[in-house]
Amino acid sequence: MDIQDNVFLVTGGASGLGAATAQLIRNHGGKVILADMNEAGGEKLAKELGGVFVKCDVSREEDGQRAVEAATQLGSLRGLVNCAGIAPTAKTVGKDGPHVLDLFANTIGVNLIGTFNIDPAGGGCHVEERTECCGRAGRDREHGVGGGLRWPDRPGGLRSIERRRGGHDFADHA
Numbered sequence: 001m002d003i004q005d006n007v008f009l010v011t012g013g014a015s016g017l018g019a020a021t022a023q024l025i026r027n028h029g030g031k032v033i034l035a036d037m038n039e040a041g042g043e044k045l046a047k048e049l050g051g052v053f054v055k056c057d058v059s060r061e062e063d064g065q066r067a068v069e070a071a072t073q074l075g076s077l078r079g080l081v082n083c084a085g086i087a088p089t090a091k092t093v094g095k096d097g098p099h100v101l102d103l104f105a106n107t108i109g110v111n112l113i114g115t116f117n118i119d120p121a122g123g124g125c126h127v128e129e130r131t132e133c134c135g136r137a138g139r140d141r142e143h144g145v146g147g148g149l150r151w152p153d154r155p156g157g158l159r160s161i162e163r164r165r166g167g168h169d170f171a172d173h174a
């Protein structure tokens with residue numbers, strides 16, 4: 001992929017995998033938009049990288065649209081890297097009782113719906129079809145880390161969506 005002078009939107013770009021990806025893109029001459037809920041971390045890193053920070057909850061349609069709009073204002077949006085994610089752990093039934101539904105719903109909301117929301121063809125945001133997409137968040141759920149549930153969130157959910165529509169395949173990169 002040609003990174004030099006192209007624009008890349010990195011969700012969860014304020015820390016961890018997203019921040020490292022943004023740094024790498026910058027090192028190769030790309031422009032980065034960091035979309036994250038962490039305002040302090042995101043603003044600081046965006047300044048260091050000469051990029052732009054957009055406060056964004058990926059599970060909210062209007063936030064996702066705002067992030068994509070900010071990215072397209074910088075130039076040709078060539079890449080979307082989905083690193084925004086959360087990884088709470090809970091047993092189906094623990095010593096304090098059954099798994100709290102809100103925790104499950106919130107994780108699906110961020111890791112799966114949040115990715116779909118910034119999906120080129122599916123969600124509220126309409127990234128150009130030639131934008132490359134990949135993601136990471138949620139992978140550990142597939143393996144049931146920490147004795148928790150095998151949540152069918154990002155990897156499983158996206159593979160299912162991809163199979164149905166046969167279009168962009170970012171589940172392979174999840």
Ligand SMILES: NC(=O)c1ccc[n+]([C@@H]2O[C@H](COP(=O)([O-])OP(=O)(O)OC[C@H]3O[C@@H](n4cnc5c(N)ncnc54)[C@H](O)[C@@H]3O)[C@@H](O)[C@H]2O)c1
Nearest residue numbers: 012015016017036037038057058084085086087136137138
């Ligand atoms: N680090 C790893 O080795 C690894 C391995 C497998 C999977 N993952 C998954 O990848 C994802 C990123 O991992 P990380 O280590 O970079 O975690 P991290 O906590 O360092 O970064 C996640 C970022 O996502 C942001 N975020 C959380 N909810 C958000 C929301 N609703 N909207 C926008 N931004 C939001 C956070 O503010 C944070 O900056 C996580 O879901 C994690 O479970 C990480």
